[in-house]
Amino acid sequence: MQNLKKSGISIDVSGLRVSYDGNVVLDGLDWRAERGEGWKICGKSGTGKTSLLKAVAGKIKFGGKVELKFYDDTEMPSEAYYVDNWYRFESLDGDKNFYYQQRYNKQEENETLTVYAELMRFGRERGLDYRRAEPLLEKFGFMDCRHRQLLELSSGEHKKLQLVCALWLRPQILLLDEPYVGLDKLSRKNLNELLDALIGEGATVAMVTNDPELPGRVRRYAKIEGGKLVEVDRNCSEDSVEPILIKPVPYFLQKSPKIDSPDMLTLKNVTVRYGQKTVLHDISWSVKAGQKWLLQGRNGSGKSTLLSLLDGDHPQAYSSDISLFGRKRGSGESIWDIKEKIGIISPELHWYFDPNATVWNSVASGLKDTIGWFLDVSYDEQKQIESVLDFFGLLDVSNRLLSKLPLGKQRLALLARVIVKNPQLMILDEPCQGLDTAQTRLFNDILDAISPFGKTLIYVGHYETQLPKCLDHKLELDQGRVIYNGSI
Amino acid sequence: MNYFNTLSLREKLRQLHQADLMDRSEFNDGVEALKGKKIVIIGCGAQGLNQGLNLRDSGLDVSYALRQSAIDEKRDSWKNATNNNFKVGTYEELIPTADLVINLTPDKQHSKVIAAAMPLMKHGAALSYSHGFNIVEEGMQIRKDITVIMVAPKCPGTEVRAEYLRGFGVPSLAAVHPDNDPEGKGWAYAKAYCVALGSHKAGVLKSSFVAEVKSDLMGEQTILCGLLQTASLLSFDRMVENGIEPSYASKLVQYGVDVISEALKHGGVSGMMDRLSNPAKIKAFELSEELKNIMRPLFRKHQDDIMSGEFSRVMMEDWKDGDKKLLTWRAQTRQTPFENTPAGDMKISEQEYFDNYLLLSAFIRAGVELAFETMCEAGIQPASAYYESLHEVPLIANTIARRKLYEMNRVISDTAEYGNYLFYNACAPLLADFMKKIGPELAGKNYNEGKDGSVDNSLLVRVNEALRDHPVEIIGRKLRKYMTAMRPIKTA
Numbered sequence: 001m002q003n004l005k006k007s008g009i010s011i012d013v014s015g016l017r018v019s020y021d022g023n024v025v026l027d028g029l030d031w032r033a034e035r036g037e038g039w040k041i042c043g044k045s046g047t048g049k050t051s052l053l054k055a056v057a058g059k060i061k062f063g064g065k066v067e068l069k070f071y072d073d074t075e076m077p078s079e080a081y082y083v084d085n086w087y088r089f090e091s092l093d094g095d096k097n098f099y100y101q102q103r104y105n106k107q108e109e110n111e112t113l114t115v116y117a118e119l120m121r122f123g124r125e126r127g128l129d130y131r132r133a134e135p136l137l138e139k140f141g142f143m144d145c146r147h148r149q150l151l152e153l154s155s156g157e158h159k160k161l162q163l164v165c166a167l168w169l170r171p172q173i174l175l176l177d178e179p180y181v182g183l184d185k186l187s188r189k190n191l192n193e194l195l196d197a198l199i200g201e202g203a204t205v206a207m208v209t210n211d212p213e214l215p216g217r218v219r220r221y222a223k224i225e226g227g228k229l230v231e232v233d234r235n236c237s238e239d240s241v242e243p244i245l246i247k248p249v250p251y252f253l254q255k256s257p258k259i260d261s262p263d264m265l266t267l268k269n270v271t272v273r274y275g276q277k278t279v280l281h282d283i284s285w286s287v288k289a290g291q292k293w294l295l296q297g298r299n300g301s302g303k304s305t306l307l308s309l310l311d312g313d314h315p316q317a318y319s320s321d322i323s324l325f326g327r328k329r330g331s332g333e334s335i336w337d338i339k340e341k342i343g344i345i346s347p348e349l350h351w352y353f354d355p356n357a358t359v360w361n362s363v364a365s366g367l368k369d370t371i372g373w374f375l376d377v378s379y380d381e382q383k384q385i386e387s388v389l390d391f392f393g394l395l396d397v398s399n400r401l402l403s404k405l406p407l408g409k410q411r412l413a414l415l416a417r418v419i420v421k422n423p424q425l426m427i428l429d430e431p432c433q434g435l436d437t438a439q440t441r442l443f444n445d446i447l448d449a450i451s452p453f454g455k456t457l458i459y460v461g462h463y464e465t466q467l468p469k470c471l472d473h474k475l476e477l478d479q480g481r482v483i484y485n486g487s488i
Numbered sequence: 489m490n491y492f493n494t495l496s497l498r499e500k501l502r503q504l505h506q507a508d509l510m511d512r513s514e515f516n517d518g519v520e521a522l523k524g525k526k527i528v529i530i531g532c533g534a535q536g537l538n539q540g541l542n543l544r545d546s547g548l549d550v551s552y553a554l555r556q557s558a559i560d561e562k563r564d565s566w567k568n569a570t571n572n573n574f575k576v577g578t579y580e581e582l583i584p585t586a587d588l589v590i591n592l593t594p595d596k597q598h599s600k601v602i603a604a605a606m607p608l609m610k611h612g613a614a615l616s617y618s619h620g621f622n623i624v625e626e627g628m629q630i631r632k633d634i635t636v637i638m639v640a641p642k643c644p645g646t647e648v649r650a651e652y653l654r655g656f657g658v659p660s661l662a663a664v665h666p667d668n669d670p671e672g673k674g675w676a677y678a679k680a681y682c683v684a685l686g687s688h689k690a691g692v693l694k695s696s697f698v699a700e701v702k703s704d705l706m707g708e709q710t711i712l713c714g715l716l717q718t719a720s721l722l723s724f725d726r727m728v729e730n731g732i733e734p735s736y737a738s739k740l741v742q743y744g745v746d747v748i749s750e751a752l753k754h755g756g757v758s759g760m761m762d763r764l765s766n767p768a769k770i771k772a773f774e775l776s777e778e779l780k781n782i783m784r785p786l787f788r789k790h791q792d793d794i795m796s797g798e799f800s801r802v803m804m805e806d807w808k809d810g811d812k813k814l815l816t817w818r819a820q821t822r823q824t825p826f827e828n829t830p831a832g833d834m835k836i837s838e839q840e841y842f843d844n845y846l847l848l849s850a851f852i853r854a855g856v857e858l859a860f861e862t863m864c865e866a867g868i869q870p871a872s873a874y875y876e877s878l879h880e881v882p883l884i885a886n887t888i889a890r891r892k893l894y895e896m897n898r899v900i901s902d903t904a905e906y907g908n909y910l911f912y913n914a915c916a917p918l919l920a921d922f923m924k925k926i927g928p929e930l931a932g933k934n935y936n937e938g939k940d941g942s943v944d945n946s947l948l949v950r951v952n953e954a955l956r957d958h959p960v961e962i963i964g965r966k967l968r969k970y971m972t973a974m975r976p977i978k979t980a
Contacts, residue, residue: 099650105541106571107534274571313653315572318544332523334547336655354654370655 008069010035010173010204011056011080015064017227018051021404025051027227028064035071035172038199038218039206045408045436047224049208050085053175056206057082070172074202077126080173083166085181085208085407085434086351087158089118089150100352100371101313103152104305106274112150115142115161122165133168139190140164141300155347155430156182156299167194174198176207178407181433182347184298184462188213210437249449250387256454257424259289260341261326264425264456265310268321272305272314272480279305280480289424292451292470293458294488297477303460304346306477307427310458312338325424339369343418346429350414355403359394359413360385362402366417388416391446407434415443419450426457432466444468489627490797492698500867503666503698507869509967510662514679515688519546521673521680525587528553530579530601532565534645535618536592539685540574542652546684551575553582553589553605583608588677590616595903596807598622606631612670614677619704620697621903623665625800636668637678638697641685642875644883644899648685657686659970661695661875691970693871703868705794707859707876709907710787712884713900715855716745717821717893717908718915723847723931724826726923732932734825735832740932741848742831744841746882746889748848753882756964757853758955763842764849766943768935772850773951775930779854782922786914787862790907795866803906811902817909818897827892840934847931852881853955860960870963878960879967 011033018026025048033039041049055062057080070078089112102111113121119137123130137143140160153161159182166174174195180188192215199205199217207218222231265287272280280302287293297303308314309322312335322329325341343366354372357365363385365372377385389395392412402410411434418426428447432440444467447457451470461467476484492500527550529540536552544550552569556578559566569576583589583605593601599622602615609615614635622628623636630636641648643658651658660682664674682692708714720741727737752760761769793799806813821827842849856878863873887896897905929935955961 099646100653102650102653105538105649107537107568312545315541315544319573332547332549334519335545337547365655368655372654372656 008035008071009033010037010069011206012067012069013052013056013065016052016055016066017063018048018055018060020051024227026055026062026224029224029228031222031229033204033206033220035204036199036202036217037204037220038195038215039204039220039222040214040218041206041208041222041224041229042210043223043225043436045434045439046406048227049224050177050407052224052229053082053177053206053208056080056173057175068173071202074172076170076172076201076203079169079171080175081166081169081171082175083162083177083179085177087155087162089113089158100348101308104308104314106315114147114149115153116147118150118161119165119168123168126169128168133164136164136167136194139194140187141298154182154300154304155351155433156184156187159183160187160299163191167198170198170201170203172203174203174205176205176209178209178434179207180209180211182299182430182462187299188462192216247391249446249453250384250391252384252387253419253422253450254453255422257422259424259454262289263323263326264289264291265325266323267309270309270320270322272302272309272316272320278480283480283482285475285482285485287425287456287458289456290454291456292468292472294467294471294474295458295460295477296474296484301477302480303477304348304429307344307346307429307458307460310425311342311344311427336369341424342427343421343423343425344427344429345411345414345418345431346427347433350410350433353402353414355401357402358399359402359405360389360398362413363389363394363398363416363420366420384420388420392416408436408439411435412439412443419446424456426455428457429460430462431459432461432463440466490800491624491627492702492795493797494627495698500698503696504702504867505869506663506694506696506699507872508694509871509970510679510688510692510694512688515683515692517676517680519548519680519684521676522548522588522684525549526551526585527588527590528582528586529590529592530554530605531591531593532569533592533594535641535648536565536645537568537572538645538649539590539592539641540569541572541649542686543681543684544574545652546686548684551577551582553577553579553586555579579604579608584610586610586613588614588616588681590618590681592618595619595621595901599626599628602628602630606634609634614673615668616677616681617697619901620663620701621705621800623697624701625797626804630665630668632668633670634668635671635674635677636665637674637681638663638665638695638700639678639681639685639687640700641687642879651690652686655686657688657690659691659693659875659879659967660685660687661693661700661872663695663697663700665697691967693875695872699868699872702794702866703863703872703876705799705903705907706791706863706866706868707873707880708900708904709799709911710790710862711855711859711877712880713896713904713908714911714915715851715859716881716884716888716896717912718919719848719851719855720745720888720893721824721826721912722916722919722923723845723851723926724829726926727928727932728825730926730928730932732928733832734829736834737932738826738829739831739834739836740841740845741826742892743836743889744845744848745885747838747841748845749852749882749885751842752852752856752878754968756878756961756968757856757958758952758961760849761853761955763839764846765843765936765941766948767939767941768843768846770943770947770951771930771935772846772853773955775847775850776854776857778922779850779919780858782918783854783858783915784862786911786918787858788865789914790911791862791866799907799910803903806906814902814906814909817913818905821893821897821909821912824893827894843934843936845931846929846935847926856881857958857960860958864959870959871967874960874963874967878964 013031016026016029054060068080195215196217222229267285270283309317318330357372447468448470474488530553532552540550611633617638618640640661641658662678682688724741728734751763859877860873887899
């Protein structure tokens with residue numbers, strides 16, 4: 001890869017002011033980035049990192065000055081391209097009205113574009129050569145999902161598709177908001193290589209992340225404090241970890257949940273197919289009460305599909321040999337009988353969560369297994385909700401809309417929703433996505449603190465260093481097959 | 489023979505009057521009445537599939553009966569059912585085993601479907617409809633040992649599923665046919681079915697086959713489809729005559745109906761009108777009063793023809809005639825200038841739709857109130873009239889936002905489509921003079937421009953009172969309370 005010596009200013013921000021929902025987030029922020037520089041912007045959740053990138057990309061209203069300089073000595077398009085922390089796609093009808101777990105309900109008419117059609121649309125809009133996308137697709141393991149609909153992808157695959165588009169475009173300025181979220185280890189490594197090459201060609205790349213493993217050419221680090229950018233002289237992911245005061249575990253969580261059967265989950269030779277494509281091959285797995293499982297596997301290896309079989313969300317569970325909480329699936333139980341026993345969080349649940357629910361209602365909805373909240377709660381339940389909110393430090397935002405909080409706080413509230421009913425089984429599918437380092441540690445510490453009290457859990461996480469200590473078993477999937485099943 | 493016309497006046501009124509919002513406690517038995525029973529659904533389109541998914545997820549035993557040809561040719565209905573791991577079989581294989589047969593095929597096919605299914609049904613089984621047309625208008629006679637019920641969710645199939653999965657539901661009408669309840673189990677079945685759909689959480693209206701049909705037909709052909717089509721086509725043409733850029737007019741009409749009726753959904757007619765400035769609200773009120781005067785005889789004619797059976801008689805003649813009229817009218821609608829002018833890509837803010845298209849709020853208020861008043865005059869109860877008028881406006885409006893009137897007429901039933909054209913063909917000439925007076929400030933430009941916002945206070949008070957105290961608002965506030973968790977239809 002040639003490394004052109006191109007210099008000059010690329011991003012020049014001065015006196016940037018951004019308010020969100022009535023609160024001042026950025027307050028006179030200054031920032032200058034040179035061509036071909038890689039920047040990491042890190043720090044605590046809610047400090048305004050996303051707002052900064054969005055202001056630079058012209059996606060939100062702001063005060064102050066943002067000047068972007070583009071150069072014509074390169075073929076790279078004169079564009080500042082922003083990659084959102086979440087992938088937002090539309091249905092064929094142009095709306096975004098999808099519902100939780102819709103992807104498992106098969107309808108004959110396509111509801112969204114296929115991955116291939118979406119790429120063609122993107123390429124056509126920007127005049128890109130499809131042949132240059134192909135190596136990227138291959139690198140991210142996308143060659144086989146050309147015929148899949150956007151709706152059917154997992155959250156990790158959505159992230160990859162966003163990144164493929166950005167890397168295919170090769171903009172002069174690339175702004176990445178949490179680019180590693182949901183990516184497996186190999187994909188993160190691939191991404192770093194590709195970003196290094198892009199920076200080497202003269203692109204300016206700024207990323208919001210707390211991930212410590214960065215592209216080699218990302219050498220400038222900053223955090224936002226008091227609405228201003230503060231440059232720090234080294235990779236700052238650990239600096240932001242503040243001492244955490246862990247409050248005592250709420251009393252109701254110190255009790256063992258009522259267990260229906262010591263054999264909590266039993267799957268025998270479960271196979272899931274969509275047409276010709278087999279997503280899970282012959283899975284046999286048994287989870288006993290009190291076990292703490294780590295579920296691992298690359299993006300697209302079938303983890304989310306497996307979990308959807310356990311939570312009553314997948315129609316193919318009716319034709320498989322699955323017993324949940326001692327009862328054979330499809331023997332007259334309702335999905336609400338199953339969900340009652342499970343506390344769950346997943347990227348999908350977060351994505352489809354009711355945007356009109358307050359933090360309080362969101363947590364309360366965990367007691368009724370609804371997305372949002374509609375029914376009255378008893379006095380005891382109200383106390384439970386309050387103690388969990390307090391435990392997670394969310395009491396002061398309990399009347400705010402969940403969707404208006406910084407992503408990290410939203411996550412914490414949904415994690416509070418998981419444990420509020422002291423469930424028999426917790427399913428934690430990438431629970432710490434979007435949390436900063438301190439919040440991740442807080443959450444894992446909480447899990448470790450409550451786990452001795454008869455809890456059973458299944459945990460999905462891509463970062464080996466960011467797992468709770470209590471995990472004692474592991475199931476590993478590769479392309480829909482079990483490659484490890486035992487204790488760790 | 490039209491069932492309704494065979495009834496005594498007393499019985500006609502009794503059935504028309506049936507409309508009680510059922511208390512939550514009526515559903516305490518959950519799905520018990522249908523537990524372990526074999527449920528066979530005929531038809532696997534949007535309603536069939538999504539209702540079946542909900543019923544199965546509520547612990548019930550569901551399979552699908554399809555025609556042999558649909559299975560052999562692997563049609564969409566077959567794929568929908570098998571891809572979701574349902575058992576699929578022919579009528580002959582499945583219907584004899586069924587305790588409850590749910591007919592979710594299009595209206596037009598009902599006579600044929602029932603004629604094929606009924607002889608196969610076992611003694612004492614139950615049959616469910618989601619629309620009363622076949623029983624009431626076509627006078628289909630069902631074997632006397634069979635229990636006949638109706639459960640009609642008041643939302644499209646995907647909403648039925650989406651709301652269920654978030655732990656909620658959509659409102660439904662339920663009924664038991666008085667001529668077919670030999671064992672007295674009709675209500676137990678209907679209630680369990682409602683619970684399995686999730687509707688008990690959003691409100692179930694205890695209705696009758698007669699009340700459902702007579703109000704449903706009226707709503708769909710007047711306010712829901714007929715009036716929205718009339719308002720869209722006339723407004724667009726008038727804007728273009730007034731020199732408004734056609735691509736802007738097209739966008740204003742296509743999406744305005746969706747945005748404006750979204751306000752209707754959450755706050756009723758007064759909520760919609762409150763989005764206008766005070767002077768604009770008074771103007772819209774005056775226009776809508778005028779519209780109500782002009783259109784009232786037409787609304788009454790539609791209701792009268794529905795009550796007497798004249799409407800369905802004429803429409804069924806067209807069925808026999810190979811849908812000749814329907815297809816002609818459909819083709820005519822597709823050739824209108826509005827349908828053929830693509831929406832521009834200019835950005836229109838939410839408030840701009842209200843401010844620059846005041847005429848539509850006037851049309852919607854007039855249409856909702858007229859439909860509601862006319863139904864109530866005819867003996868239909870306020871709750872039924874509300875569900876068949878105001879409640880469904882945003883759902884239909886959403887189809888127009890998707891792909892204009894083409895999409896609306898594609899999504900609604902053939903019966904609704906036929907009635908819609910009937911209404912439009914009569915209403916457009918009726919409004920010719922009215923439309924000539926409509927200037928660009930009422931459709932296409934901001935009404936508030938160049939005005940200082942002052943109004944006569946006592947006039948405003950009276951207008952607000954008239955809006956808020958209308959009976960459709962009073963029943964609407966009550967019914968919407970049941971749907972507190974209603975989510976915006978679209979999030980775009």
